[in-house]
Amino acid sequence: MKWMRRLCLGGAFLLIPVNLVHAAEPDRVLLLHSFGPEFSPWHTITPPFREELRKQAPRPVDLYEASLQSERFGESPAPEEGPFIEYLNALVPARDLKLIVAMGAPATRFVLRNRARMFPSSPLLIASSDLRTYEDLTLAANDTACPITFDPAVHIDHILRLLPGTSNIVVAIGASPTERFWTDQLRQSFQRFSGVTFEWFNNLSADDMVKRIEELPPHSAIYYATVRVDARGAPQEGDAILLRFLGLDRAPIFTHVDSHFGEGIVGGPMFSSREIAQRCAEVAVRILGGEPPGKIKIAPVGLAAPVYDWRQLQRWGVDQKLLPPGAEVLFREPSGWERYRWQIALLGALFLVQGGMIVSLLHERDRRLRAEVLARQRMSELAHTNRYSMAGELTASIAHELNQPLAAILTNAETAELLIKSPTLDLKEIREVIEDIRRDDERASEVIRRLRSLLKKAPFELKNLDFNEIVRETIELVSAVAIAREADLLSSTSRGSLPVKGDRIQLQQVILNLIVNALDAMSEMPGTERKVTVSTAATNGFAELWISDTGPGIPPEHLKDVFEPFFSTKAHGMGMGLSIARTLVEAHGGQLTAENQAGGGATLRLRLPLTSNPE
Numbered sequence: 283m284k285w286m287r288r289l290c291l292g293g294a295f296l297l298i299p300v301n302l303v304h305a306a307e308p309d310r311v312l313l314l315h316s317f318g319p320e321f322s323p324w325h326t327i328t329p330p331f332r333e334e335l336r337k338q339a340p341r342p343v344d345l346y347e348a349s350l351q352s353e354r355f356g357e358s359p360a361p362e363e364g365p366f367i368e369y370l371n372a373l374v375p376a377r378d379l380k381l382i383v384a385m386g387a388p389a390t391r392f393v394l395r396n397r398a399r400m401f402p403s404s405p406l407l408i409a410s411s412d413l414r415t416y417e418d419l420t421l422a423a424n425d426t427a428c429p430i431t432f433d434p435a436v437h438i439d440h441i442l443r444l445l446p447g448t449s450n451i452v453v454a455i456g457a458s459p460t461e462r463f464w465t466d467q468l469r470q471s472f473q474r475f476s477g478v479t480f481e482w483f484n485n486l487s488a489d490d491m492v493k494r495i496e497e498l499p500p501h502s503a504i505y506y507a508t509v510r511v512d513a514r515g516a517p518q519e520g521d522a523i524l525l526r527f528l529g530l531d532r533a534p535i536f537t538h539v540d541s542h543f544g545e546g547i548v549g550g551p552m553f554s555s556r557e558i559a560q561r562c563a564e565v566a567v568r569i570l571g572g573e574p575p576g577k578i579k580i581a582p583v584g585l586a587a588p589v590y591d592w593r594q595l596q597r598w599g600v601d602q603k604l605l606p607p608g609a610e611v612l613f614r615e616p617s618g619w620e621r622y623r624w625q626i627a628l629l630g631a632l633f634l635v636q637g638g639m640i641v642s643l644l645h646e647r648d649r650r651l652r653a654e655v656l657a658r659q660r661m662s663e664l665a666h667t668n669r670y671s672m673a674g675e676l677t678a679s680i681a682h683e684l685n686q687p688l689a690a691i692l693t694n695a696e697t698a699e700l701l702i703k704s705p706t707l708d709l710k711e712i713r714e715v716i717e718d719i720r721r722d723d724e725r726a727s728e729v730i731r732r733l734r735s736l737l738k739k740a741p742f743e744l745k746n747l748d749f750n751e752i753v754r755e756t757i758e759l760v761s762a763v764a765i766a767r768e769a770d771l772l773s774s775t776s777r778g779s780l781p782v783k784g785d786r787i788q789l790q791q792v793i794l795n796l797i798v799n800a801l802d803a804m805s806e807m808p809g810t811e812r813k814v815t816v817s818t819a820a821t822n823g824f825a826e827l828w829i830s831d832t833g834p835g836i837p838p839e840h841l842k843d844v845f846e847p848f849f850s851t852k853a854h855g856m857g858m859g860l861s862i863a864r865t866l867v868e869a870h871g872g873q874l875t876a877e878n879q880a881g882g883g884a885t886l887r888l889r890l891p892l893t894s895n896p897e
């Protein structure tokens with residue numbers, strides 16, 4: 283049993299490493315570059331090819347890369363290819379090589395020429411080579427291709443379509459053997475363009491090319507075929523010369539591969555580097571998957587749908603209507619609106635909100651003004667009604683006031699009659715009597731004028747007035763009422779004048795109201811104790827008026843209520859007098875307050891701003 287256990291353990295040891303070796307065994311692939319991995323257009327095809335291959339391959343890929351640098355110069359084939367073949371054979375054991383990928387025409391021709399001497403049994407994939415570059419060579423059953431093909435004349439047609447005024451086209455092409463092959467192809471292909479001058483760069487050094495571009499006449503365009511090696515044999519890795527042309531910005535540049543799309547070329551129908559890489563990677567994956575290469579036949583990759591750089595179309599004044607159907611325009615610079623859409627929209631919204639607020643504020647202001655005018659109208663109507671309601675109260679006063687001058691007039695008229703009848707006509711005395719009659723008449727008219735003016739329906743009007751004068755006038759008007767009510771009306775106005783700005787009628791009305799209220803308040807008091815004192819003074823820039831009575835005063839809890847509309851403790855009171863009075867005083871910028879005196883009775887205090895210092 284012991285030996286069996288040992289056998290099992292031994293077997294396990296033996297099995298595990300063998301399995302691991304198989305699982306980790308990668309597919310070895312040789313990628314043979316024509317000039318070097320950085321030459322156009324393979325510098326933009328190879329990276330996505332590697333990427334796709336690694337992504338899609340059934341097993342891990344072990345990629346060997348070599349470059350046929352000798353193809354850059356001189357004769358093709360190179361006089362001695364043996365050492366390079368030996369090097370390749372030494373690179374990877376022939377039986378382990380799962381696939382050779384020849385990138386471009388020179389590598390393709392090299393492998394096909396030397397098929398018997400290098401990896402004869404390994405499959406060959408001819409990648410990104412134009413069919414025309416190897417059609418003279420035969421493919422074996424182990425070989426296949428993902429070719430490309432295009433008609434170079436398409437590009438000249440395209441240039442003339444976009445820029446119909448073009449009269450001079452530079453054909454930038456290098457001097458390597460393959461490029462010489464292509465120079466012949468292009469020359470033949472461009473023969474039909476008789477109206478255009480072609481400038482061929484295949485015999486120029488890179489510096490001479492640049493010089494020539496700097497001197498280009500107007501209406502020129504550049505067709506960059508590829509310059510991998512210039513006429514002096516200087517390699518131009520990564521389209522170095524194209525980048526120099528782009529830097530000069532002298533004429534619109536067109537290419538047949540999209541390697542530098544977005545870096546300054548105009549665009550148009552071009553090969554898509556990624557599409558070529560993908561198609562070739564797909565074929566490579568099928569071969570690695572075990573499909574016989576000879577059976578894989580795929581259609582050549584053609585020019586992709588035209589794409590354009592919007593900035594270049596603008597730069598060279600290309601009318602976008604001339605672009606071929608289905609054209610895609612990229613790198614469009616957003617318009618101001620597109621770029622700042624949110625900011626503009628936000629600003630617009632702000633303006634709208636602000637506009638709305640302004641409109642609503644204006645509307646509100648209008649409404650307020652209208653309301654104020656209306657309120658003022660109502661107030662003056664109310665004040666007028668209130669004055670009328672006081673008219674009855676004043677009747678006694680008026681009658682009394684009128685009575686006096688009328689009685690005096692009558693007496694004087696009788697005296698005058700007697701004087702005229704007298705035999706000694708004393709003209710001097712008669713004149714004095716007539717003078718008295720006129721004075722009394724004027725007094726009577728003055729009483730009527732004042733009453734009339736108090737009852738007049740007049741608009742609110744501010745004038746410079748002497749507040750003391752108004753107080754005195756009002757006392758005169760109301761004094762008869764006080765006499766009728768058996769009350770003493772005492773006044774002590776300050777010396778000089780109290781200049782205020784106000785409406786005479788309204789201020790009289792207020793004072794009248796306060797005095798009548800004071801008389802009302804004392805109606806229950808014995809006749810001897812009824813006393814109303816009206817005094818004025820100038821204090822701290824205000825004209826002040828106090829009206830004090832000897833009545834019961836205002837119950838403290840009602841001190842505020844007395845100014846409320848319709849508050850009245852009188853049997854027939856309307857309760858509007860003080861409310862109107864306060865509104866009128868406030869319209870004059872003043873204040874009206876009520877308080878009780880320590881010794882009994884109420885005091886109503888009125889303050890109006892003085893317009894200047896009292897005299």
Ligand code: ADP
Nearest residue numbers: 799803835844850851855856857858859860884
């Ligand atoms: P009305 O005279 O129609 O009642 P007012 O607004 O003029 O309306 O006065 C409101 C109330 O204020 C009066 O009813 C009264 O109770 C009180 N009042 C006003 N003046 C005095 C005063 N001098 N003494 C006591 N109470 C007063």
